[in-house]
Amino acid sequence: GDSVTQMEGPVTLSEEAFLTINCTYTATGYPSLFWYVQYPGEGLQLLLKATKADDKGSNKGFEATYRKETTSFHLEKGSVQVSDSAVYFCALSHTGGFKTIFGAGTRLFVKA
Amino acid sequence: NAGVTQTPKFQVLKTGQSMTLQCAQDMNHNSMYWYRQDPGMGLRLIYYSASEGTTDKGEVPNGYNVSRLNKREFSLRLESAAPSQTSVYFCASSESSGGRSYNEQFFGPGTRLTVL
Numbered sequence: 447g448d449s450v451t452q453m454e455g456p457v458t459l460s461e462e463a464f465l466t467i468n469c470t471y472t473a474t475g476y477p478s479l480f481w482y483v484q485y486p487g488e489g490l491q492l493l494l495k496a497t498k499a500d501d502k503g504s505n506k507g508f509e510a511t512y513r514k515e516t517t518s519f520h521l522e523k524g525s526v527q528v529s530d531s532a533v534y535f536c537a538l539s540h541t542g543g544f545k546t547i548f549g550a551g552t553r554l555f556v557k558a
Numbered sequence: 559n560a561g562v563t564q565t566p567k568f569q570v571l572k573t574g575q576s577m578t579l580q581c582a583q584d585m586n587h588n589s590m591y592w593y594r595q596d597p598g599m600g601l602r603l604i605y606y607s608a609s610e611g612t613t614d615k616g617e618v619p620n621g622y623n624v625s626r627l628n629k630r631e632f633s634l635r636l637e638s639a640a641p642s643q644t645s646v647y648f649c650a651s652s653e654s655s656g657g658r659s660y661n662e663q664f665f666g667p668g669t670r671l672t673v674l
Contacts (some may be wrong), residue, residue: 453638478661489562489648489665535600539661544589544608544652545616546663551598 448473451550459526460557467521467552469510469536477538478544479503479512479519480546484533493521521545531556560584562666564649570672571639579634579669582651589652590632591663592616592644601648607632626669639673646670 453468471479478497482490495502496512496519503510508523519536536549565580585591592604593616603616607626621643629651631650636643650663 480662482663488668489650489664489667492662492664494660539562544606544661546604546652546661550598 448477448538448540448547449548450536450538450547452552455533455551455553456555457552458557460554461528462525465521465523465526465530465554467534467536467554469521469535469549471480471517471519471536471538473517473538473540473547473549475540476496476514477540479510480537480539481508481510481519481534482537482548484535484551486532490535526554526556528558529555530554559579560663562649562651563667564647564666566669567667568670570674572674573640575639576635576637578636579647579649580631581633581666581673582631583649583664584630584652585653585664586629587651587653587664588605588629589661590654591647591650592622592624592632592634593650594618594643595648595668596645602632604647628640639671641673644671644673 448474467492472552480495483493484490486487496503499514501512510521528554535551563584588609591606593601596638601615605624607613610629652663
């Protein structure tokens with residue numbers, strides 16, 4: 447079945463450091479890929495998405511590129527801020543489908 | 559536009575007690591979902607409702623029941639709570655109209671449940 451694997455955390459960075467959170471997936475066909483973010487005490491919210499191979503999703507300085515050849519969707523940000531401290535979830539869903547498969551989540555701590 | 563709302567926000571139960579978690583969305587979405595979140599295990603799907611009038615089991619349905627009351631509301635019931643059901647529960651909704659729908663999910667703020 448479909449699955450999503452993301453790097454274990456926590457990831458601890460200093461402010462203005464470069465961020466990469468790795469995500470790989472296993473799926474049939476051509477799923478849509480997502481990154482969700484969960485701030486402390488809140489529900490998840492969509493950060494960015496990509497719906498086909500080579501698409502780049504971007505939002506709030508975060509980017510991820512849908513790489514079908516490596517089945518990856520790594521999240522990157524050039525300069526993190528303390529306010530980026532959160533848990534990040536990689537996820538996939540099939541177009542027209544009803545379920546989303548989530549990775550286990552990666553906690554990010556950013557120090558001032 | 560409140561999005562997805564959940565009640566209660568916190569609840570403490572004793573083993574064997576029952577309760578219902580309420581969820582409502584005002585985005586006219588077709589599909590609704592219940593997840594539980596446990597440390598190190600990400601989100602696990604309990605039940606979902608692809609459209610009004612239908613419900614289906616997810617990954618971890620045992621010990622739970624659901625009701626899709628109407629298009630807006632989707633409740634989760636614990637008939638006899640157990641300590642293993644201590645978790646954070648999230649309700650979500652998505653448009654999921656089939657076809658070109660990409661199934662972006664919108665989440666509520668969660669219910670933190672402790673079963674003693």
